Amino acid sequence: xxxxxxxxxxxxxxxxxxxxxxxxxxxxxxxxxxxxxxxxxxxxxxxxxxxxxxxxxxxxxxxxxxxxxxxxxxxxxxxxxxxxxxxxxxxxxxxxxxxxxxxxxxxxxxxxxx
Amino acid sequence: xxxxxxxxxxxxxxxxxxxxxxxxxxxxxxxxxxxxxxxxxxxxxxxxxxxxxxxxxxxxxxxxxxxxxxxxxxxxxxxxxxxxxxxxxxxxxxxxxxxxxxxxxxxxxxxxx
Numbered sequence: 001x002x003x004x005x006x007x008x009x010x011x012x013x014x015x016x017x018x019x020x021x022x023x024x025x026x027x028x029x030x031x032x033x034x035x036x037x038x039x040x041x042x043x044x045x046x047x048x049x050x051x052x053x054x055x056x057x058x059x060x061x062x063x064x065x066x067x068x069x070x071x072x073x074x075x076x077x078x079x080x081x082x083x084x085x086x087x088x089x090x091x092x093x094x095x096x097x098x099x100x101x102x103x104x105x106x107x108x109x110x111x112x113x114x
Numbered sequence: 115x116x117x118x119x120x121x122x123x124x125x126x127x128x129x130x131x132x133x134x135x136x137x138x139x140x141x142x143x144x145x146x147x148x149x150x151x152x153x154x155x156x157x158x159x160x161x162x163x164x165x166x167x168x169x170x171x172x173x174x175x176x177x178x179x180x181x182x183x184x185x186x187x188x189x190x191x192x193x194x195x196x197x198x199x200x201x202x203x204x205x206x207x208x209x210x211x212x213x214x215x216x217x218x219x220x221x222x223x224x225x226x227x
Contacts, residue, residue: 046216092214100208104156
């Protein structure tokens with residue numbers, strides 16, 4: 001079992017729709033969870049971080065964390081063609097807080113069609 | 115505040131050569147992590163440096179090494195290059211506070227021929 005799992009996609013949504021991206025992780029002691037966006041040929045860009053159960057909203061983005069289910073998700077409202085990218089879920093190393101190591105999923109490719 | 119910088123941006127080497135990549139973190143950040151990204155394996159952690167000490171290491175062979183200087187700039191070195199080392203090498207800067215948010219540089223694209 002991979003430590004961080006994401007559906008590779010592609011996930012295709014029409015412009016203006018809600019895109020829902022999901023991620024599961026294997027280690028219960030993970031404490032920090034991140035979503036990065038990566039455009040083709042570019043480096044990952046941080047979108048959201050979440051540390052507590054529940055929802056965290058930032059503009060059109062909402063991150064959701066459920067530690068009991070070991071599940072984290074990212075909702076993108078009013079999706080735009082510019083949101084088309086690969087979205088990477090990252091979890092901190094289970095060794096402890098802030099060891100400088102993040103474990104990444106393989107990423108989900110999102111396509112927003114005009 | 116300036117972001118993370120990496121040099122060079124692109125490199126072409128041949129098998130058996132060695133390469134050194136450089137990373138300057140965000141001003142005030144003391145932690146630098148290095149990752150390798152390939153289409154097949156995704157983003158994989160190489161190592162992390164904090165205050166000139168390697169604090170954590172991923173599952174890579176000893177040909178991959180790094181160091182950090184007193185100004186927090188970091189270098190990574192790959193010796194005896196193999197074709198499979200072709201990848202995007204990313205460094206990430208972290209303030210090393212209680213949260214471990216990492217900010218990535220633009221990466222160095224290494225091609226081994």
